[in-house]
Amino acid sequence: MTTEQIAAPINAWAVAQQQFDRAADKLDLDPGLRRVLRQPRRELTVHFPVKMDDGSVQVFTGYRVQHNLGRGPAKGGIRYHQDVTLDEVKALAMWMTWKCAVVGIPYGGGKGGVVVDPKKLSRKELEGLTRRYATEISILIGPERDIPAPDVNTNAQTMAWIMDTYSMHVGYTVPAIVTGKPIALGGSQGRNEATARGAVYCIEEAAPHLGLDLAKATVVVQGYGNAGSIAARLMAEVGSKIIAVSDSTGGIVDPNGLDPLKVLAWKQEHGTVQGYPGARDITNVELLETPCDILIPAALENQITARNAGRIEARIVAEAANGPTTPEADAELYRRGVFVIPDILCNAGGVTVSYFEWVQDLNRDFWNEAVVNAKLREIMVKAFRDTLATSLREEVDMRLAAYMLAVERVASATSTRGLYP
Numbered sequence: 330m331t332t333e334q335i336a337a338p339i340n341a342w343a344v345a346q347q348q349f350d351r352a353a354d355k356l357d358l359d360p361g362l363r364r365v366l367r368q369p370r371r372e373l374t375v376h377f378p379v380k381m382d383d384g385s386v387q388v389f390t391g392y393r394v395q396h397n398l399g400r401g402p403a404k405g406g407i408r409y410h411q412d413v414t415l416d417e418v419k420a421l422a423m424w425m426t427w428k429c430a431v432v433g434i435p436y437g438g439g440k441g442g443v444v445v446d447p448k449k450l451s452r453k454e455l456e457g458l459t460r461r462y463a464t465e466i467s468i469l470i471g472p473e474r475d476i477p478a479p480d481v482n483t484n485a486q487t488m489a490w491i492m493d494t495y496s497m498h499v500g501y502t503v504p505a506i507v508t509g510k511p512i513a514l515g516g517s518q519g520r521n522e523a524t525a526r527g528a529v530y531c532i533e534e535a536a537p538h539l540g541l542d543l544a545k546a547t548v549v550v551q552g553y554g555n556a557g558s559i560a561a562r563l564m565a566e567v568g569s570k571i572i573a574v575s576d577s578t579g580g581i582v583d584p585n586g587l588d589p590l591k592v593l594a595w596k597q598e599h600g601t602v603q604g605y606p607g608a609r610d611i612t613n614v615e616l617l618e619t620p621c622d623i624l625i626p627a628a629l630e631n632q633i634t635a636r637n638a639g640r641i642e643a644r645i646v647a648e649a650a651n652g653p654t655t656p657e658a659d660a661e662l663y664r665r666g667v668f669v670i671p672d673i674l675c676n677a678g679g680v681t682v683s684y685f686e687w688v689q690d691l692n693r694d695f696w697n698e699a700v701v702n703a704k705l706r707e708i709m710v711k712a713f714r715d716t717l718a719t720s721l722r723e724e725v726d727m728r729l730a731a732y733m734l735a736v737e738r739v740a741s742a743t744s745t746r747g748l749y750p
């Protein structure tokens with residue numbers, strides 16, 4: 330099953346605005362504030378040339394969007410994907426604003442993307458593309474202004490190239506320009522696992538609330554990259570059984586349980602999870618509908634929609650991915666009693682440890698992994714409990730509760746600062 334077959338023609342930006350509107354309605358937000366928060370502050374589109382290995386010059390399109398800077402500099406990842414659009418980047422930037430506010434870290438929301446299938450580029454071409462894209466968006470980014478991080482198809486090496494490019498421009502080394510860097514360049518211990526670890530901390534909080542024993546729970550994971558493969562490993566470590574996983578090529582299922590590390594080794598060797606010995610190949614559609622206790626979407630947007638929400642047979646949907654569930658699907662899941670841990674809470678571990686990395690870089694003072702994980706747990710548990718308390722008090726689903734907390738915080742910062750000039 331290809332990405333094209335999976336991705337429904339749903340506009341992520343329309344979804345993001347719809348989610349915001351719901352919270353704004355519930356909060357009875359001032360109409361002026363609502364108009365401000367409903368739009369991104371800045372949208373940059375760049376078309377830039379890259380010299381390819383065959384000597385030709387190709388022009389690529391990239392974006393950097395800053396949604397809101399009320400609570401601090403913009404923060405958000407950079408995505409490389411053939412289907413990236415400006416609307417998708419706008420949605421991801423808005424979600425970053427709310428995410429940083431839910432966990433209470435002092436950032437606004439940003440996001441970047443380049444329209445490219447990185448699997449079709451050589452390492453040299455990818456480095457050239459990354460350095461030129463970083464140069465083009467350097468009018469927006471900076472350690473005090475906008476700090477990128479990895480997202481789909483970008484990683485610590487991508488961040489190293491961006492850090493080096495920016496540092497060459499200014500003439501000295503600026504580790505705090507990006508997070509998710511290699512440890513040797515000022516990266517943080519625990520950053521690589523942070524998104525998945527934060528999601529698992531949320532699941533560990535949700536389980537007792539729902540009377541679910543994680544040692545007996547079954548888990549299905551969609552997407553086997555940074556967020557998904559590590560979530561599978563960490564869930565196995567808490568004793569749950571990983572019964573199905575997938576990547577962009579399709580999925581595998583084994584009711585007896587998969588070994589997440591062996592599946593990862595298989596994927597690294599064969600480029601796909603499919604064909605894994607002892608498991609049965611399934612499509613991504615079947616994967617999402619596999620009965621389980623915990624479903625972890627960790628791929629792209631719009632995977633759980635009005636079309637399949639009625640067939641999701643999970644007790645918990647833990648959104649490691651951004652925007653995997655549409656508003657229509659949300660309503661259906663809520664109606665059916667499926668407990669959704671929304672993206673802006675569930676995957677906020679990534680940006681939280683990115684914040685730790687930035688603080689460590691600025692202070693030139695580095696922490697060990699136990700310190701990082703303990704601080705991460707404290708922040709995630711508090712954010713989860715605040716959201717759950719709001720959800721119970723207001724009798725709303727967890728997404729609306731998280732949005733209410735986040736939008737209220739951003740609105741309060743924005744209105745307290747006042748309107749310039």
Ligand code: NAD
Binds near residue numbers: 524628649680
């Ligand atoms: P990644 O590139 O490491 O992995 C993405 C995975 O998804 C790959 O295994 C890919 O094959 C798979 N995939 C792509 N299309 C798919 C499809 N249609 N069906 C099934 N699988 C598909 O990316 P990542 O960093 O793990 O990001 C995954 C999600 O998590 C994204 O929504 C991202 O925005 C979100 N997220 C990531 C971070 C982070 O720190 N990396 C933080 C917060 C949120």
